[in-house]
Amino acid sequence: MPQTPAEDLRIAPSPTRTAQLAERIGRDIRAGRLQPSQKLPTEQELIAQYQVSRTVVREAMATLRTEGLIVSRQGAGVFVADHTAARPFRIVSEELKSLVEIENVLQLRLAVEVEAAGLAAERRTDEDIALIGRALESIDEAIARGASAVKEDLDFHCAISAATGNPYFQRFMQFLGPVIIPRQTIRVGLETVEERRSYVSQVQKEHRQLFEAVRQGDSKLARRCVRTHLEASRDRYRKLAAGHHR
Numbered sequence: 318m319p320q321t322p323a324e325d326l327r328i329a330p331s332p333t334r335t336a337q338l339a340e341r342i343g344r345d346i347r348a349g350r351l352q353p354s355q356k357l358p359t360e361q362e363l364i365a366q367y368q369v370s371r372t373v374v375r376e377a378m379a380t381l382r383t384e385g386l387i388v389s390r391q392g393a394g395v396f397v398a399d400h401t402a403a404r405p406f407r408i409v410s411e412e413l414k415s416l417v418e419i420e421n422v423l424q425l426r427l428a429v430e431v432e433a434a435g436l437a438a439e440r441r442t443d444e445d446i447a448l449i450g451r452a453l454e455s456i457d458e459a460i461a462r463g464a465s466a467v468k469e470d471l472d473f474h475c476a477i478s479a480a481t482g483n484p485y486f487q488r489f490m491q492f493l494g495p496v497i498i499p500r501q502t503i504r505v506g507l508e509t510v511e512e513r514r515s516y517v518s519q520v521q522k523e524h525r526q527l528f529e530a531v532r533q534g535d536s537k538l539a540r541r542c543v544r545t546h547l548e549a550s551r552d553r554y555r556k557l558a559a560g561h562h563r
Contacts, residue, residue, distance in 0.1 A: 339377040341367075352397060375468065436536070441531055441532070446480075449531065456521060516553070524546070
């Protein structure tokens with residue numbers, strides 16, 4: 318990777334460190350400074366080079382992976398994808414800077430995830446239930462570590478979509494990637510520890526209600542839970558946006 322002075326590489330502490338790192342590496346790839354099939358630095362090297370946490374590096378890599386810019390090769394590392402031309406459709410974090418754009422994404426999720434939840438409740442297997450349950454526990458663990466839990470939140474919704482038995486639902490969720498999860502942007506807009514604790518508690522309550530509906534095989538309730546969850550996400554964004562304009 319092209320080297321610049323350390324002070325230029327340092328990612329400033331901010332809620333958007335993941336987006337900044339993903340954007341910076343993505344820009345190097347699109348500009349040809351990182352060539353197709355070129356191996357990226359290791360996770361530890363990226364942490365040292367950009368002065369960010371392991372979580373930031375992993376979430377940035379997840380973003381670049383869903384954008385089709387990098388690929389992981391087992392036992393070998395992470396490489397620039399052979400074909401990195403812009404895809405016909407994608408959503409990147411830089412686009413989600415206004416309430417209107419965020420609501421547009423939530424509308425897209427409603428159109429897909431409400432039906433996916435209903436099908437998951439009808440078709441889920443014991444293995445699916447175990448996978449969804451583990452994803453839910455992973456969110457709790459990430460929150461306890463103080464992490465944003467964006468990846469774990471996405472994994473939970475992907476596990477629900479996988480339970481439909483229709484691989485296209487899961488592939489669609491993975492294609493959209495971490496940018497569809499609003500958790501980090503909302504959390505950093507909350508002023509007090511108590512507000513943040515209340516927020517994550519409510520989100521997890523909504524997740525658990527969805528999990529129980531799928532586990533019980535209640536497709537109508539599962540659809541209703543997803544709708545309630547995503548509409549609540551919209552309302553939380555609206556409240557945050559209103560607070561910023563006071």
